Amino acid sequence: MYTGLPDADLASRIAAGDREAEAEMCRRMGPRIRLYGLRHLRSSSAADDLVQQVLLKILEALRNARLREADKLAHFVLGTCRMTVLDLRRSSQRHEELLAIYGADLAPAIFPAPTLADRQLARCVQALNERERSVVVMTFYDDRTGAETALALGTSEANIRVIRHRAIQQLRVCMGAAS
């Protein structure tokens, strides 16, 4: 019922105690918050935690009519995402310290064997030219920066960006043709 309702109206209705508007706000913002979490926390479970924490804060703020400009709901959610990620990083610092002490005793990560779709992707990657394949592997292995890859290959960061963009475009086309 509230699917087409603008953000500003949703915020106003939530302030008035409308539970259905709250549900729509969660349905609408939850996936967006999760994407933000995936990008900044690099973990599905951490992104799920972020969704819960941010939605709780937003709901509390909206119920108490603390959002002054109702049409700025998306900006408010984004700002709350940023603050919450900062909090999560601070609290995970202790966890990182423990990992630094005991991490060597932990088993190395086990990566899953390629599936059929992965084999298609492998064929597409193998079809790239040598420079493109090197850049793709070194970039995506562990999210290496363009500067690191450029330094390693003895070329410019701008050149690496061009090669990467061209390779990704070819992979999209190749995967589209394969599927």
Next chain:
Amino acid sequence: MTAASGGIECPSPIESAVLMDYWLAMLSSSAEEAVEQHLMMCDECGDRLRESIALAEGLRSLARSGSLQVVITEQFLGHVSQTGLRVREYAPPRGGSVQCTVAADDDLLVARLAVDLTSASRVDLSWCDLGGMELQRMADIPIRADSGGVICQQSITWAKASPTSIMIARLVAVDDEGDERVLGEYTFNHTRTIPGPPG
């Protein structure tokens, strides 16, 4: 833009290349800010970002599987070793040979080909059989003139399934006219040690 609901087409969709750069954290802070504001109001671009993430995750998994044949760098190899993967390296001398194999628990297989690259602008890596017949050519591989050699990751999947055989790697300089000059030749005497039929 779908600020309120699905079904409305985004009037200013973010380019796929920009979305991938966003995922890779390769945008400037101002560009990243603009993308995040857009994504917080646009489910259509959010869906496209999910597609980019799926591709990136597939590529990451593939890069870590060791199944690709690809030229890599010393820095990258050092980083891979630090991530806990088991790397098997062979470094035959230029003009020489090496006995080699691959074990079931190896994650990455790497050939180190030492050579002076300072006089070459384009280099091909040619893989030949014992008779010198070229089986595969990796054309115009990425090189650094000051690196003193080439590091080639061989597909671990292929190597584990390979029968006992001899492979010769040739580094070939190619000039602007297409004339070729062999920079180095390296022989790999591969012995299969993993039981089972060859792939």
